[in-house]
Amino acid sequence: MSMNSTPKQTSHLKREILVRLIKAFLSDNFPENTRLIPFAMRPKGSEVPYRCCIHKERAILRDRAVAGLGMSIEETDDSVLLSTLAEESLKRTEPEEDPLTVLTTACKGCVPSRIYVTDLCQGCVARPCVNTCKFGAISIQNGKSVIDPEKCKNCGMCVQVCPYQAITKIIVPCENACPVGAIAKGEDGHAKIDFEKCISCGKCVAACPFGAVHEKSQIIDILKNIKAGKKVIAMVAPAIMGQLPCTPTQLKEAIMELGFADVYEVAQGADVTTKTEAKEFEERLEAGAEFMTTSCCAGYNELVEKHIPEMKPFRSDTKTPLYYTAEIVKKEHPDAVTVFFSPCNAKRKEAMQNPNVDYVLNYEELGAWFVALGIQVAECSESKFKTEASAEARNYAVTGGVAKAVQTMLPEHLPTYPVVINGLDKQSIRDLKKYAKNGVCELGNLIEVMACPGGCLGGNGTVNAYKQALKQLTGYVNESEHLVNEENEKIEK
Amino acid sequence: MDKKVSVKVCLGTTCFVMGSANLQELIELVPRKYGDKVDVSGVPCLGLCSIDWEFSKAPYVKVDDDVIKEATVEKVLAAIEKKLSK
Numbered sequence A: 001m002s003m004n005s006t007p008k009q010t011s012h013l014k015r016e017i018l019v020r021l022i023k024a025f026l027s028d029n030f031p032e033n034t035r036l037i038p039f040a041m042r043p044k045g046s047e048v049p050y051r052c053c054i055h056k057e058r059a060i061l062r063d064r065a066v067a068g069l070g071m072s073i074e075e076t077d078d079s080v081l082l083s084t085l086a087e088e089s090l091k092r093t094e095p096e097e098d099p100l101t102v103l104t105t106a107c108k109g110c111v112p113s114r115i116y117v118t119d120l121c122q123g124c125v126a127r128p129c130v131n132t133c134k135f136g137a138i139s140i141q142n143g144k145s146v147i148d149p150e151k152c153k154n155c156g157m158c159v160q161v162c163p164y165q166a167i168t169k170i171i172v173p174c175e176n177a178c179p180v181g182a183i184a185k186g187e188d189g190h191a192k193i194d195f196e197k198c199i200s201c202g203k204c205v206a207a208c209p210f211g212a213v214h215e216k217s218q219i220i221d222i223l224k225n226i227k228a229g230k231k232v233i234a235m236v237a238p239a240i241m242g243q244l245p246c247t248p249t250q251l252k253e254a255i256m257e258l259g260f261a262d263v264y265e266v267a268q269g270a271d272v273t274t275k276t277e278a279k280e281f282e283e284r285l286e287a288g289a290e291f292m293t294t295s296c297c298a299g300y301n302e303l304v305e306k307h308i309p310e311m312k313p314f315r316s317d318t319k320t321p322l323y324y325t326a327e328i329v330k331k332e333h334p335d336a337v338t339v340f341f342s343p344c345n346a347k348r349k350e351a352m353q354n355p356n357v358d359y360v361l362n363y364e365e366l367g368a369w370f371v372a373l374g375i376q377v378a379e380c381s382e383s384k385f386k387t388e389a390s391a392e393a394r395n396y397a398v399t400g401g402v403a404k405a406v407q408t409m410l411p412e413h414l415p416t417y418p419v420v421i422n423g424l425d426k427q428s429i430r431d432l433k434k435y436a437k438n439g440v441c442e443l444g445n446l447i448e449v450m451a452c453p454g455g456c457l458g459g460n461g462t463v464n465a466y467k468q469a470l471k472q473l474t475g476y477v478n479e480s481e482h483l484v485n486e487e488n489e490k491i492e493k
Numbered sequence B: 001m002d003k004k005v006s007v008k009v010c011l012g013t014t015c016f017v018m019g020s021a022n023l024q025e026l027i028e029l030v031p032r033k034y035g036d037k038v039d040v041s042g043v044p045c046l047g048l049c050s051i052d053w054e055f056s057k058a059p060y061v062k063v064d065d066d067v068i069k070e071a072t073v074e075k076v077l078a079a080i081e082k083k084l085s086k
């Protein structure tokens, strides 16, 4: 399983565009300076690092800027100037519905998925490929195996039987990464996302070697609200604490320097989730339930809604940490604009369904913002959080962390067997379907599901390498106070 | 005895965001590979990113006095090899 697999070169480009967009917004001429971004990045006479010519490079950079402005690349006409789009981006009052957009110009170069005979083919006598193909698509011509593309159904049987491993399947990285078959390369040569099926997990964003799948950024909307003098409040997910080279309290101060009025840890809401979910689990078990799954991962929740509705009765009704946090913030500050600082794309969907969450910013965008303003986070002073969260809540970002937290709050006599689904893929989805269908999971009764391998720290919108992020976050968890289960304490006394 | 090669991986915010997060592995990898012939460490902002627009060439790594722009693990290892073969 790969974590943080975003190819480095494409994330560099995406982040550079974001930095330039933020600088343009903060300049005295946002539209014009936005229009100039592709020209500033590829000035006349500059080297052409990736494509055929400078014009194509600029066209692609332009499209990336469109996504940075929060718009759909597919639906934007090529003839419209970036300056016009920049002005339009200022007018919208809420983010666009579908959170992803595909850069069609970059995507065309990637070969469609097919079965391919390499020159390792020996034209052997046994010819297992010809014999196993159920569709009669393979014949031997001039002593080599040849596949008839009209008949081939991409089943891959021949790939498995060739003793020389001469036949391979050319995969399309995004299609291969998508756990629900929501993205496919169309007839016109570029990938299309079927948003009826898409669970917003962000795996295609991380998998595409061209960086062709973009999140529609909400950075302009957030900047606009801050500039208008609104009280904008940051709600930071637990995963953020492993993301930047500074302490959590310095990070809070750095975020305040961007113009936010206050910063809340979403771990605060996670403490509510833990307690509510533990109670719910106990009640369900007492009522005879065989198992329950967690409900905090937005990607998993969308999976259940769209692909495994039969899982709904087994999924916890407890709300996500973001839900409780946003509720607290809006109660304390009814006039505030709230921004969730997210490790992944899926939370964009959750935010759209929750009126208490106005915008979402991922860690790439946050990082770009610091770069644009020249903020060195390690030089910021320390600013404490008003409400401290527990160690268990802060550990929600790590696979296994949610189940562990819930377990802390369960009575000792309750037979609890946690199961961890560490990342959604085709196999784990099949397993979940089976549990839902049979109404039982033979591995345990408290199933934690996280769409990203490694947990939220492995989300597609993160910047730090997984191992380092884990080390940093664990340090923070270890210096935090533990949750206390008063019931169990009493029994021990 | 020969002078050690010094490798400074910038872990300032700009470099970190633009890619040095992925260079942290050098801090474990280099000593394993070269023992005490090379000194490697993560350092705060080297001051190179704040020169107008130079953020786009981040991350920076210094190998002795040479600055590596848009550094990658491969580029840094190649620079070390070159120094050691002298």
Ligand code: SF4
Pocket: A102, A106, A107, A108, A110, A111, A172, A173, A174, A175, A185, A190, A191, A207, A208, A209, A210, A211, A212, A213
């Ligand atoms: S991986 Fe998918 S999105 Fe990326 S270039 Fe290939 S077809 Fe397009």
Ligand code: SF4
Pocket: A100, A177, A178, A179, A180, A181, A182, A183, A193, A194, A197, A198, A199, A200, A201, A202, A203, A204, A205
């Ligand atoms: S976001 Fe996830 S579900 Fe949607 S198309 Fe990409 S990989 Fe598939």
Ligand code: FES
Pocket: B010, B011, B012, B013, B014, B015, B016, B044, B045, B046, B047, B048, B049, B050, B058, B060
């Ligand atoms: S952050 Fe690396 S040179 Fe400034």
